[in-house]
Amino acid sequence: MLRLEKRPSPSRFWQGMTPVLAVALTMVAGGIMFALLGKNPVEAIRTIFWDPLFNEQFASYSRPQLLVKAGPLILIAIGLSLGFRAGIWNIGAEGQYIMGAILGAGVGLAFYPAEHWFIFPLMVVAGALGGWAWAMIPAILRTRFNTNEILVSLLLVYVAQNLLAAMSLGLLRNPEGGGFPGSRNLSQYPAAANPELMAGTGMHWGVVAAFVAVIAAYVLLQRHILGFHIKLAGQAPRAARFAGVNPKALVVMCMGISGALAGLAGLFEVSGPAGQISIDFNVGYGFTAIIVAFLGRLNPVGILFAGLLMALTYIGGELAQFMLGLPAAAIQAFQGMLLFFLLAVDLLTNYRIRLAVKKEAV
């Protein structure tokens, strides 16, 4: 019989190893699923994980695309991870992402077709502000009225989605769009565009911001008193209070940072890869970032790699769809397995598996 035994302290080895093990298990289980679908599992796994990086035909294009896809995931996940560490659960990053995009794009479109150097920086500020303000709603409701920030932030996603639809149909709709919902294409409006910074690299300002956020979060957690407070509040809330941590201020701070970063991600996406505000502008980055944050063990460097890995499954998944004819749903199930296995093997960090041979003492 197998038996679980609580470890005296979380295992450092397994803390680092569980993501690797989860990926390996996902490959095995995913391979079985692909085989059941009548596809060659080895080929499918290779198409998802290897081809986007090294296939001669695609790699020169899909490698930069990895950054494009990973950028917003990393940026959002870094913000979320700070709150998650302190036990503050912002589940509504998708809504904050949308609001950042709407506000940022709105500022840019207000200037159309003027060309000024300050338009894009102003949009960046507006984007961060939009996400921040949307996150402040659950934050203040929690600190004032003790509501549950998980529910409030999640439900605000749906409010934001309806606002997005209203904006694409109304205020921000392209007057030259032939009646189709959606704003002007910002990537075709130079003063408001977030273009590729170096051709062929996929680098745009959003990717730069993601890297800056990784470094800033690392420094914050290692060196800054706020980082210490965040970690303390998560690990020992009572001790944190004795140490002078103001829990309300911490909620406002963590929600604010994660909201602002999600808003930034939305702004960089709408002015770059997506190009326009449209009804289905949001494709779930805000939710996927939650997976990325945990896959990266809430550690800034871990999140960097987790974001890239997640992006890889997206791009590789697309390749597998049209190269091998795998259905889209199978790819989504595959990504879901990743989180499932991660949470499952996480057990190993806090528990030890023992072969229970101990007999009852007689």
Next chain:
Amino acid sequence: MKRRTLLATAALGLSMAFGGAAGAQALDKAKACFVYVGPIGDLGWSYQHHQGALAVQAAYGDKVEVVWQENVPEGADAERVLTQMALSGCNIIFTTSFGYMDATNAVAAKFPDVKFEHATGFKREHPNVATYNARFYEGRAIQGHIAGKMTKSNKIGYIGSFPIPEVVMGINAYYLHAKKVNPAVELTVVWAFTWFDPAKEADAAKAMIEQGVDVIASHTDSTAPLAEAAKSNGAVIGFGQASDMADYKPSPRVSSIIDNWAPYYVKRVGEVLEGTWTQTDVWAGIKEGEVEIGEITSVVPADVKAEAEAMRDAIAAGTYHPFTGPIKKQDGSEWLAEGAVAPDGDLLGMNFYVEGITGDIPK
């Protein structure tokens, strides 16, 4: 632009590997690729395009490799999917939704040797981009006729997807022909703002049924409105949209518009094989067989059925145009004089309701 040259080189390498796709050269083997906005299993729009893709495979066998990708969002992801398809050696790529318009033209610029076919769009910014569409409004006229005759509450409904000319012209054709046979008819339009979302489509149908609507036409891709109508025990009828949706026969589905893309797809892929493909803008209808009217079921009285079929045959023969004057716009101003036939340009830019429809097109 280093990226451009990089891609161009890649494309060049590929085209050489695949036997020189450039120019008017015949190919021994072609790769035809399809991008769908919904799942193939929507049993409507995307399903029907996929039937066309399968027809291409059946027509050319080993000479053509057919690949596809479903559920591709109309946004940043579409451009990546198209680029990856072009890099993978596709000779011709069919992008089967209006929202792929910008992405199709952007990727076409980078791959001049790959042919792009964009459904329902109007932008052909490069010589390797063609557009194609079907005259669905012809089918709508026939549905309107049936709706006007069949409604008992004199309330008919239309589930709109997006307020684009394509959809507006369907609404107008539907209403005009219902009104012609039943002057008391009132039309309710509900906008779903999606091409495929069974839950939303069902909600729209439900809301209309609660208001007393008993004939529902839909411009969205799923069977959900019919499933909703089916709960009424025969009191509410509807039409198959894009696909025959024969599972709901004989009621609530009393007829259907079937998009038959197969002849066009087979022809265009054939032209790629022969090296005779050129840029075109095709708008075919009942006459060419691209729009088919699915069986009118026994629920519809024989005389109504005969009238509807006569209209279908007249449209096919070119003796009747569904938009024939006199027709006034919603605001009362004249659009078409007595006997005048709507020019295609007016239809393709249609952004107004005809006289008698209440409500506004969302602005």
